[in-house]
Structures are given as structure tokens and as C-alpha cells.
Amino acid sequence: AIEVLMRKTLTAGLRAANAISILEEVSQDPNMPLFARTSIWQAVTLLEQVRD
DSSP, X not given: OHHHHHOTTXXXXXXXXXHHHHHHHHHTOTTXXXXXXXXXXXXXXXXXXXXX
């Protein structure tokens, strides 16, 4: 997700949407610790505020 956010060829909104997609997919792993899932959700919440 960090690599997606660093790409300057895409708009900020598109980079955020791509990163959100990746993070949401990763957060579905049933073996992920709760604290890690919570951190991912917090990052997604911040990324959802990004607009073009």
C-alpha cells in the first residue's frame, strides 16, 4: 500500500483508493492480530478523507 501511495503518476484520490483496497484485503486475514487490524482500519479511515 505504501508503494501505491508513493506513485506520483496517479492523482491523490486514486492512490488513496488503491491503497484502501489493498489494506481492506489484508485486514480480512483471520490470522491477523486484533491490534494490527485496528491499525489498518485507522489508516483506512484517514485515507478515506483524501480527495482529488
